[in-house]
Amino acid sequence: MKCDGIRDLLAEEQAGTLEGKARAELESHLRECAACREERTSLDRLWTMLAEMPPVGPGAAVRPRFYAMLEGYRQGLDRKLHPTPATSAPRSWPGLGFWRRPAFQFGLAGVLIVASFAGGYLFRGGRNGQAELADLREEVHEMRRMVTMSLLSQQSASERLKGLSWSAQVEQPDPEFLSTLLHTLDYDPNVDVRLSAVDALARFAQDPGVRQGIIKSLARQNSPMVQIALIDLLVQLHEHQSADVLRQLTNDANQNQLVRQRALRGLQIIG
Amino acid sequence: MGQQPEDSAGDQSLMMAVRDGDVSKLGILFERHHARLFHYLFRLTGDRHLSEDLVQEVFVRLLKYRHTFRGECRFTTWLYQIARNARTDFFRGSCTNALSFEDQEREFVSSHPLPDEHLEQDEEMRILTDALSRLPEKKREVLLLRGLHGMSFEEIAKVMDCPVNTAKGRAFDAIRTLRHAVMELRGERVS
Numbered sequence: 050m051k052c053d054g055i056r057d058l059l060a061e062e063q064a065g066t067l068e069g070k071a072r073a074e075l076e077s078h079l080r081e082c083a084a085c086r087e088e089r090t091s092l093d094r095l096w097t098m099l100a101e102m103p104p105v106g107p108g109a110a111v112r113p114r115f116y117a118m119l120e121g122y123r124q125g126l127d128r129k130l131h132p133t134p135a136t137s138a139p140r141s142w143p144g145l146g147f148w149r150r151p152a153f154q155f156g157l158a159g160v161l162i163v164a165s166f167a168g169g170y171l172f173r174g175g176r177n178g179q180a181e182l183a184d185l186r187e188e189v190h191e192m193r194r195m196v197t198m199s200l201l202s203q204q205s206a207s208e209r210l211k212g213l214s215w216s217a218q219v220e221q222p223d224p225e226f227l228s229t230l231l232h233t234l235d236y237d238p239n240v241d242v243r244l245s246a247v248d249a250l251a252r253f254a255q256d257p258g259v260r261q262g263i264i265k266s267l268a269r270q271n272s273p274m275v276q277i278a279l280i281d282l283l284v285q286l287h288e289h290q291s292a293d294v295l296r297q298l299t300n301d302a303n304q305n306q307l308v309r310q311r312a313l314r315g316l317q318i319i320g
Numbered sequence: 321m322g323q324q325p326e327d328s329a330g331d332q333s334l335m336m337a338v339r340d341g342d343v344s345k346l347g348i349l350f351e352r353h354h355a356r357l358f359h360y361l362f363r364l365t366g367d368r369h370l371s372e373d374l375v376q377e378v379f380v381r382l383l384k385y386r387h388t389f390r391g392e393c394r395f396t397t398w399l400y401q402i403a404r405n406a407r408t409d410f411f412r413g414s415c416t417n418a419l420s421f422e423d424q425e426r427e428f429v430s431s432h433p434l435p436d437e438h439l440e441q442d443e444e445m446r447i448l449t450d451a452l453s454r455l456p457e458k459k460r461e462v463l464l465l466r467g468l469h470g471m472s473f474e475e476i477a478k479v480m481d482c483p484v485n486t487a488k489g490r491a492f493d494a495i496r497t498l499r500h501a502v503m504e505l506r507g508e509r510v511s
Contacts, residue, residue, distance in 0.1 A: 064492070115350050119344070119383075273367065305367045
């Protein structure tokens with residue numbers, strides 16, 4: 050048999066599925082052909098070396114990040130299975146913790162709006178009613194803002210994610226609120242939370258301070274997923290001031306290849 | 321071939337427990353598999369941060385899709401199927417392929433000095449990792465699953481979503497391509 054034909058047998062042998070007559074045929078060829086013999090030896094050696102490649106370990110942050118995610122998931126599951134509040138409530142006053150729950154706070158805010166509207170309509174009417182309604186709306190807005198800020202300061206990543214989701218309810222953010230979101234984007238140890246912060250900040254991207262913060266954050270991030278999300282956002286905003294950072298990323302050989310490509314494409318789009 | 325972590329039956333029952341709501345058992349599976357999974361992803365992508373992100377993403381997906389685990393295949397087969405999908409989703413729309421990870425590799429080697437007697441072996445390994453990084457992604461993938469993780473071709477076929485014979489053919493083709501790349505890097509004549 051010629052060398053080309055023997056390759057199929059060699060492949061079967063490598064897969065551990067060569068038997069009987071075919072195996073005898075291969076062995077017979079190998080006894081006569083030094084080139085095929087050498088090829089088999091070197092292929093076997095390569096498989097051995099692949100199995101012995103020195104392990105490359107992940108960074109130290111991977112473990113705490115996983116356990117933060119797992120704990121958040123476990124807590125969420127517990128709350129789903131056991132809806133009775135079990136935290137923060139003194140034994141002498143069971144159920145006190147319910148007022149801290151965002152669902153209750155949001156619900157209460159809604160009830161207040163409706164009550165205010167109805168009350169204003171029935172008892173005052175006209176401008177006074179309108180003013181009261183505006184005041185109550187402002188209070189609801191403030192409550193949403195506080196709930197978001199409070200959730201963002203929690204240890205559990207799932208709570209912080211919830212906080213970012215609540216941020217969508219805030220229509221007129223103050224500088225402190227925006228600063229908290231930017232801080233989350235910059236320093237939260239959890240990538241999923243940082244990615245959600247990108248989405249949350251996108252809603253307030255008309256604010257020049259937010260845009261500047263996003264540009265600065267892009268230069269600071271080390272997660273390719275977050276970097277790409279930020280690049281996409283800046284390109285979507287046609288933010289010309291991000292050109293320098295995008296150029297730096299494009300030229301930085303240490304950056305992830307995909308990030309560099311995305312930055313280059315971004316530069317081309319925003320000009 | 322490389323060895324898969326032992327106690328496959330234990331993995332199955334742990335994942336069954338996770339599926340049935342005892343999610344804290346995922347911690348044991350994480351401890352058993354995350355380093356090896358990271359190694360696989362790092363060899364594939366050549367990017368340390370991205371590989372760490374993907375490890376996290378894979379375990380998030382294990383929780384998200386835990387109800388779909390039926391225990392019909394080994395846990396590791398399911399794990400690497402999910403890893404493959406997570407990676408594909410990340411790179412979707414990109415033409416990126418065969419990333420060089422020479423820099424990261426150099427960083428790794430320099431932070432883990434080897435005794436003098438291992439220098440020659442170290443050089444061989446450096447050539448191997450360099451050659452591996454030059455291979456097209458699918459070839460690299462099949463070599464890692466077979467060589468590094470010691471998967472059977474039946475398992476590789478499930479992970480790569482192809483017939484068993486295709487997996488076998490790809491592996492043989494890939495190991496021969498790797499041999500050529502190694503010979504080129506050594507400056508040997510390629511036949």
